[in-house]
Amino acid sequence: MVSPRLVAKIESEEPTLRLAVLIDADNAQAAVIEGLLAEIAKFGEATVKRIYGDFTAPTSASWKKVLQRYAIKPMQQFAYTTGKNATDSTLIIDAMDLLYTRKFDGFCLVTSDSDFTGLAMRLREEGLTVLGFGEKKTPDAFRNACHKFVFTEVLRPTVEPAATTVKVVSDQNIENGQKSTVNALPAEAVEQKTEFPKKSVLAALEQSVDDTGWAHLGTFGSYLTRLQPDFDSRLYGYKKLSDLVKTKTDIFVTEERPAPGSSQKVLYLRAR
Structure with a gap:
């Protein structure tokens, strides 16, 4: 625990x-x-x-x-x-x-x-x-x-990446014998990321929802840490857990609600 x-x-x-x-x-x-x-x-x-x-x-x-x-x-x-x-x-x-x-x-x-x-x-x-x-x-x-x-x-310290691009050549360019750099992509964009643990995430969400089917972000985060201590949103390209759940629209539905007695808003989520 x-x-x-x-x-x-x-x-x-x-x-x-x-x-x-x-x-x-x-x-x-x-x-x-x-x-x-x-x-x-x-x-x-x-x-x-x-x-x-x-x-x-x-x-x-x-x-x-x-x-x-x-x-x-x-x-x-x-x-x-x-x-x-x-x-x-x-x-x-x-x-x-x-x-x-x-x-x-x-x-x-x-x-x-x-x-x-x-x-x-x-x-x-x-x-x-x-x-x-x-x-x-x-x-x-x-x-x-x-x-x-x-x-x-x-x-690790963030190092500014060199202006390296990956050449993406279209079929039409190949047929025409051209070697253009159509749709040049940053090299880091093709790096393989850590596989997202969808099963553990959904299990944590199931344990943290209230009677209405929604979960407070903090409650969800604590359950997720219990199930998978090494979970870190930064491994998947997001600085904060809130950024991750907002972006994963195929998994989560999010909703911001006013915090009781405060002008700030808190994030709630549920499974899609």
């Missing part, structure tokens, strides 16, 4: 959680750190920020450049022997030490390693919110052990 604190955060604009951020340097990329911390700030305050790894190794050079800038405390862990990951053990021990201080509402585990699945489950048993951050290669076991899992690919 999703933590009540996380549900409150989904439906609120204010950070509500005191978070411990633990980063596995062996299984995370330094390029995402700015976007990562900005994402964590949406959920609450990063009270503790620690990163674990062997920072004498050349593979950790990129992390050493950002630690001071973002006030992340490095936890040096030498590799005692080849083929054994001492970093994992140190991170888990620290997580349990922090857990028993009872000062935190939740933990952010930044890793793509399924070895932390047990840690995530243990933290949840204590009633704490567990937020996971990792690459798309992260095994399902760890993703589903978290209340919410965010793919770090969507947190």
